[in-house]
Amino acid sequence: MPRLKWLQQEECENRRSIADAVNVLHAQAVFDRVRTAEIRAGRLRLPSKQIVGLVGVFVENAAAQTTSLVTLPSATNFRARRHGSQELEEFDVFRLDGATVDGSCAVELVDGTRLRAVEVIPASLPYKVTELDWRILHHTIAMMNAEQECYTYPIPFAQPTGALDCSKLPALRGKVPPRKEILRYIAKQEPALKRPSRQKIDDTLHKFGML
Incomplete structure (x- = not known):
């Protein structure tokens, strides 16, 4: 990919x-x-x-x-x-x-x-969405096998921001894996990425209505 x-x-x-x-x-x-x-x-x-x-x-x-x-x-x-x-x-x-x-x-x-x-x-946004936010979000969705629920069409690229339907994300509330498991998954998928904190994971998921 x-x-x-x-x-x-x-x-x-x-x-x-x-x-x-x-x-x-x-x-x-x-x-x-x-x-x-x-x-x-x-x-x-x-x-x-x-x-x-x-x-x-x-x-x-x-x-x-x-x-x-x-x-x-x-x-x-x-x-x-x-x-x-x-x-x-x-x-x-x-x-x-x-x-x-x-x-x-x-x-x-x-x-x-x-x-x-x-x-x-x-448009005016109440917060800034960073590249790290997108990475955390996409990896969390992949870990949950929720791509079909969250993306609007087949995705030919690695971090499909343009295909993401963020209005579907609040429906994942209550299904999000433990932060420790998310961190472990991200580290496995992107070993070169600086490890985010558990608080950063929470902040990102809150930002998109998943917590």
């Missing part, structure tokens, strides 16, 4: 557009190997019950067994212009899920709609 490679994750909150993500991919010469990248919009349910989209642009490199990911800020909507139009329209962010984008930043939605100048409208 390909290894996920996060690109300039520390700059996520400074990005706004699909073009920003494409520029990062260009800097990594990703479009020297492929014609298009895939856009995913995962779901994150906030304590307020609001669902926001976690938007990422993915490119899989089968030869290197890696999937490059560039993320954008969480959002509920995005703005864009339809192909051939100068009018700026607003769309639900989940229409981006499964879309493709080429090296010129032209986006095609799954229904065939062609867009340009795609820019997310950031």
Whole structure:
């Protein structure tokens, strides 16, 4: 299974557009190997019950067994212009899920709609989700064999943030294994990862409504 490679994750909150993500991919010469990248919009349910989209642009490199990911800020909507139009329209962010984008930043939605100048409208989150949070979350789901419950479609990459439906996670409350077992599982799956504390495991699972 390909290894996920996060690109300039520390700059996520400074990005706004699909073009920003494409520029990062260009800097990594990703479009020297492929014609298009895939856009995913995962779901994150906030304590307020609001669902926001976690938007990422993915490119899989089968030869290197890696999937490059560039993320954008969480959002509920995005703005864009339809192909051939100068009018700026607003769309639900989940229409981006499964879309493709080429090296010129032209986006095609799954229904065939062609867009340009795609820019997310950031949503306010009550907390920051870190890469370690995602790792803990994905490993916990895998340990529980709960992938079918939590992911929205088949997953071709190692840490499938874009396919995760966070609104399903509270249903796992009461089924979470002991923290010691989670830590042991994570250490086995990622021996090079610095061992998180039990408190960090609790904090992450609370963040996603699993405790």
